[in-house]
Amino acid sequence: MAPAAAQAILVVGGGISGLTAAIEAAEAGHEVYLVEKNPYLGGHVAQFYQYFPKLCPPSCGLEINFRRIKNLPRLHVMTMAEVARIEGEDGSWQVTIDQSPRYVNGKCTSCGKCTDACTLEIDNPFNCGMDRIKAAYLPHDMAFPQQFVLDPALVKSDEAQKVKEACPYDAIELEMKRKKIELKVASVVWATGWKPYDMAKLETYGAGKYPNVINNVMMERLASRQGPTQGKIQRPSDGRAPRDVAFVQCAGSRDENHLAYCSSVCCMAAMKQAMYVRAQIPDARITIFFIDIRAMDRLDSFYQELKRDEKIRFFKGKVAKIDEEGSTNNLVLRVEDTNDATLHELKMDLVVLATGMQPNTYDDPVPAKSVEYDDHGFISPPDGKPGIYPTGCTRTPGNVSDAAQDGTGAALKAIQSVVRR
């Protein structure tokens, strides 16, 4: 057997798949390092308001996972950290981790006094930049670790000292520096997940230009009680509750000019979000523009349920373009109903684009040699070749339960790499 230090497993990405892989491997008795870029764990799941099809909140599942972490002394969590370099081969990897300063140490009790003392504001990344927060902040209410963060802009400002003095627990360290951490691990699980496809690239939809054209992740934040509107679904342009809401499916998906593949979750996500609107604005009329509906197996009953709802209309046809009516910020969608080959221009108050999942490895590949990707940036290891194990949406787009199951699978593969030595 190799020395114990070299039997550790590195999991990169603290979203649902990485979190699951790390916890499962640690619970099986292995030394695990979990590296997360954000100051909190949970990834996109933490941003979601509800899961489909049960419409239950993701917070309870995350809570259970965080609780499991607390019982695992062998699981070392590093937030605000990224992997800078990986060298070696299966069974023996030399890893360099780059950790940004949080400027807050473990003494933080989340009392919030630093926030009160701070006046500087930044765009809130957790809410997709739809609101602004103080530069001394807790990323979100459920954040794990439950520790505040200081934005570098605040640390550089004149206010820094005042904010530091506001802390009664001496938890703020303005001198905290960027850290380089060297690790020796036996195997690596890569779970850096996905991002919504950049909607500014969808020129014909005017996304990013028209305030009332948003994407499906923004819709999650609009519906969430901790979101920019405290859970009120409203038009970004004027705060009015929308009457006609459009969900535009395959916005840049299954499209050779953008993402050529189907992300598999957007249909269900749109239907789920249609239910958010239904629950909150009973007289709102909802149109879901689709090419094909992907609601497989048990999810089909959710689709059937929505089809029976007279406020929800399924419209077969890909929206080709969206124009804004200048003064009202209303939107006009031009679309062909492909069932009867008729051309329509439909006026909407709010448009939610189903932008697909793009793997983060598309722009930020694994900093290691010999990792293979498919045409879209997903890691596609040749069968049976041990090495770096992709999981969750790094491997293929999927929903939360797929990602969690995949994480467990990755944990098993990573363990096999360790015990094979």
Add this chain to the structure above:
Amino acid sequence: MTNKIDPKLMRDLERFGLKDACKCAHCGNCTAMCHLSTPDNPFPRRFVRYIQLGQRDKILSSAEPWLCYYCGECSERCPRGADPGETMMVLRRYLTSAYDWTGFSRRFYTSESFELVAVAVVAGLVGLALWFFNTGHPNWEHADVNSLWPAASVEIADLVMAGILSFLLLSNSYRCVKFIMGDLLGKVPLRIYASQLKHLVIHGATQKRLGECKDRMPWYVHLLIMTGYATVFLMVVVLLNGLGSEGWKFQRGWPEYPLWNPIRLAGYYATFGIMYGTTYAILGRLKKSRPAYKNSHATDWMFLILLQATTVTGILIHVARLVDWPAGTYGLYAVHMMAAIPMLVLEVPFAKWAHLAYRPLALYLVEVKRQYHAEASAPEQTAVAVSPEQGRA
């Protein structure tokens, strides 16, 4: 209504250049993207469907292929790379051959060797005609075409040719009307046909629908070619012999007109227009600079080559006459005719030139039908109104 299916339609259309229509997954993006597609006449996706299903009759009775000017935005934005713009182009070739009762057009479009042989045969016949029918007394002192092939005689040949071509094009156009109007042909009162005639004239003269595309460059280029061509057509068919007056003769003997003579200036305009347009199109097709230029059918090249060869030899004749080089002038004149006549004889009734009749005709018939339906069933339009209503689909 019967709905006949032709399972071989797609394979047949492949002979007209169809390539990617089978990739279409019917999202409808192209139809809603198109600036010219309207609730009354939506296209192109519907036509891709007809092709996939083998609905030949639906295609034959449709005006829409002629409403598309191939700006190519649908092809650029197609999520599947199904190239709907090119599919519409293929349908225009197909319809041109379907309207042609002689069956010549179909062979011309579907066989490259037939196309080449046809051009060669007509060119050869023209050469032979020029060889056998001439005065036999060329002026070797000055470059004077009329000394060898007098304008008056050429004018007669011209008119005979114009008569035959007009007969062919008009009879094909009648079939175009018959196909598009279908059962309505006899039902629509003449009054409506007459009232909408202005559309035929306006669209024929301006091609303003092409100007409605997002990118207007093709319209400007097309206008240049069209006005250049119309100018030279007038001069060749009407003014070749100057209607008997020496001062208006397009085929002038020796010497050439002074620089500012209107006939000479008109010739320059026509030459510039056609040369600019054809060069733009040839370079575009070589570089595949626009979606419409990405797929070049053999007939597209033949059309451009003949048109440009005609123009270039025309320029060279002009130069030879200016330098007063008799042998060069006569030789070039023969070559010029051997390019120009195949272009006219083959392209006008049977191929690409025929669109000059079919496009305005289709637009005109669309208006006729619209007017007829408006009058016949005013409250119940066939088209679905554009409205923000959100009824159940």
